[in-house]
Amino acid sequence: MLTPTTSELPSENLTMKAIFLALTSGLFFPLALPNEVFHFGSPLLGLVSLSPLYLAFVFARDRRSAVYAGMVFGAVSTALGNFWLANFGEFSAWTLGGPILGYIGYNGLLAVALYAVSRFDANLRPALFAVVWTAYEFLKSIGYLGYPWGLAAYPFAGLSAFTQIADVTGVYGLTFMAVYLQALIGELSLVLSGYPRARDRISGPYPRSMGPSRMIAHGVFALLLLAGIASYGVYRLADDREADTHLRVLLVQQNTDSWAFGNEEETLETLIRLSEDALSRHDADLLVWSETSLRVPYASYADGWYEQVPRGRSFRDFLRASPVPLLTGSPYQHGGAGGAAWNAALLIQPDGEISGVYGKRQLVPFAESVPFWEWQAMRRFYLDIVGIQAVWEPGNEITIFELSAMDGPVFAAAPICFEDAFAGVVRDFHRAGAEVLVNLTNNAWSETDSAQTQHFTAARFRSIETRLPMVRSTNAGLTSVIDRHGRLQESLPMFEEGVLYAEIEIFREQSLTVYSTIGDSFAVLMLLLTAVALIQTCRRPETVE
Template identity: 30%
Template sequence: MINLGLTLLSALLGALAFPNFINSNGYPLFAFLFLIPLFYVVLTSKLRYSWFLGALYGFVYYLIYNYWLKTFHPLAILIAPILESGQYLVVFMLLSLVAKLFKKRGYLALSLVYVAYLYVTQMGFLGYPYGNLTASCYEMLPLIQIVDIGGIWLLALILVLPQALVAEMLVNKSFKLYKVDVLLIILVYIITLSYGFIRLSYYQDKEGKENIRVAAVQHSADSWKGGYATYRRNFETLRDLSLEALAYNPDYILWSETAFVPSVVWHQNYPHNSFASELCDEFIEFGLSLPIPLITGNPEGVVADEVVGPFLEDGSFNWKVYNTVMLFGDGRVLGNYRKQHLVPFTEHFPYEKQLPRLYQLLLANDYNWWEKGVEALVFNYNGLKFSTPICFEDTFGYLSAEFVQKGADVLMNLTNDSWSGSVAAEMQHMQLATFRAIENRRPLIRGTNSGITCLVDITGKVINPLEPFSQSYGIYDITIGQETNLTFYTKHPDFFAKLILALALLSYPIGVWVTLKRKKDECYQKYDKLFSSLSDFYEV
């Protein structure tokens, strides 16, 4: 019962470390504590019970953390916790196993396995970075500068190690055995913070090569409302706010993900609906009238089957649709970026043949899917190179690193989180995104529907966030070229994550070898005692 209570306590503290339904800023200090009861449970629970505690932890943690998913769909609030429950079931068993293999200083292996789990679970179709404990520390600037070397993975290890150590000390009821370990971890924190202060001081005094001014328009539209009347109203709001922002002489106007609907490309190529075509014509006319480029989200429809043509027999569109960012300037569309990393289940489900029943269930519940983009595009306008990760793409380190590798001087994220109806959800997203600016030492500007619209400088400082769920615009002066070299992280994305994963995997054969050696030594000691006793007996 004690371990059951500690499991629930760890899940609660972990979820509350992030923005939540009680406090939209969260309680970030919990990130330095909530894993202590988790590791204590792992160290003291029997292996055959660990799977249940892991499943319980994962379900409760994400049920609280992702409480806002219920707004998207009743299924969503179940899918995420159930998937995470299955993942934590496995990771608790792996943690328990490695804990049994190392009787002393097992906290090192526990930390490696836990961070390796964080990395593995953001890979592939189910990749989901939300819930990573590093995000809650986004305002602790001196601590987090280290991510330009090791990404969030090295920072995660720094956060996890002392908690695993404290749990092991509590289990063994000993501090003396771990004096050196405590001192070494203190030294790690001193080095990390020293590096952070040095980097902050360096960039504070460093000038850039040029400055650009971006007007980010936040129109705060209700994502659940559709229809051409709604699309027109949203466009008119975006247009009016953009025209107001022109008074501040911006160089670019930035709208949000899918800010303008319907698909401009489709309705220009295949005019079919007079309302849609008229609205697209008005958008193009507005774009032509602007003295500066417009960057906006817009669905890109292309013919799915060229043999059939653009329309099916029933009059519906024979199309496939991409979640796209459009650069509109000089009187034309200058380029499109197609979203590469789609949200699992809600935006993308590639397993129709393997899981037909689940596929049909999702369809029956009005899930609609995008096509997947394949190119990490870098726009180039008048010498400014920039990339536009869409929605939660700015939560993945490797994606932004690829953009910067290809030459991006600034990252412009376009997001629509208004469907969540939650400031906490928007804050959680922004927290994760801020690390991209530090990892690559490139500024990040976020243009959102309803929040969090802001600028993040190359030290991770969040500048002028707009009020969530308000119709407004922000004028952001962005310094370009404070850092022109590529960081270690940009050159080698997730290198430390892969190293930690390799060490975590190695801990198991090493643990088996240590265990066998320990048992062998214990066996020799028993024989030595037996022979010694027999020798004493015969001497008597």
């Protein structure tokens, strides 16, 4: 039976209570995620940060107060968790203000669904809350506006035994478990506070709890789920078979301001200096520079600008003396000089020839790509009001680079910048034959550690989902090596110059993971269950006690 929580108190008191609880979660949820205090997040806060939000919808008198609560949570959690977007160049008001306004609306809609399932019997609502939340995180992580930051699973990314389930369910399996536990903690607070059970016929300002015996049953079920997830994780982590070969890489972190006009030559000098020093000390198979390290389009100016700059020892001179190919970020004008450009990864051989190109497919909305740019009126608006001067075109194909290692070829994919946070993008690379992921990123503009570690935390789940190792070559952090279990192996300090040498384990001819085979089926199931629950609430009228 659907039993809405009601009250004899004035409605504004319940509204304020729901808003206060939502505000509490809005403050603590960003602290559970990677932030400036806890650089890799806090698992302890990750177990309780959404519990007040759960209670907000239980206590909400009506749908309107629930929507207010959801909007408050959306505004506060987005602003605190993504404050570094304010450093995004001259149009930072749009890059931060846009997401805040967007998530106010998005969480207002989410609140309608969460309020609806909170009207179900108390014995069902913790699981339904987790189902709806998981469906929400899936929807916000896909498509043109996809933004897979701030997921409920991220505080637990360092607990390897619990994250391995991602090779079956994707990151969303851990999201469901994390939110279910937090909903149970919220429910437990009702039981311990002595709130009546749903079957008790008592009127007054009381939400209905599930009762002690049902609470114990839910607790036992949750512990069994956790034990199963951890057991699977231990089993996967015990896979210690030897690698078929190793790829020796040098990851260069130049720590320069790639957005500063006129410092292209200085940046090249730094990259060349760091690279030559590292190459003199290490035998390597591949040299890797970060996203748009070559800011002048290399393919269009290889025989001109790059033959002359840096002065004294040009980039082309450096290439000729290099014993290994260079994988680097650069604009790529696929229509020729002056034509449309990709944000691209280029594999450049020592003779200067480009042996492979990948154009970034998942572009940052309203920064790298804007809708209706081809319309003159909209273009003037973006140029004159927003401050966006140019946009990238999305790449049109999946590229797998063939690299040479000691024991034969190695096949690599190069997701660019935040593409390594998108499960579907990386899954496509895996299905196309990638054996290693080489991410090229520039987050230096953020000027914060938390922006770097948030990005890194999202990326490490891609290695678990595909069982592929990942190396991340960045401008200022977090340059790192992630093994196929999602564990951090090595890294460089953030916002410092440096070069990281690593020997990456390559496992050939391994079968696709369950996740790479079935994709986001678990998340889609959560979406379908959400739809069924919402249809059920529409078909049955609420009754007021």
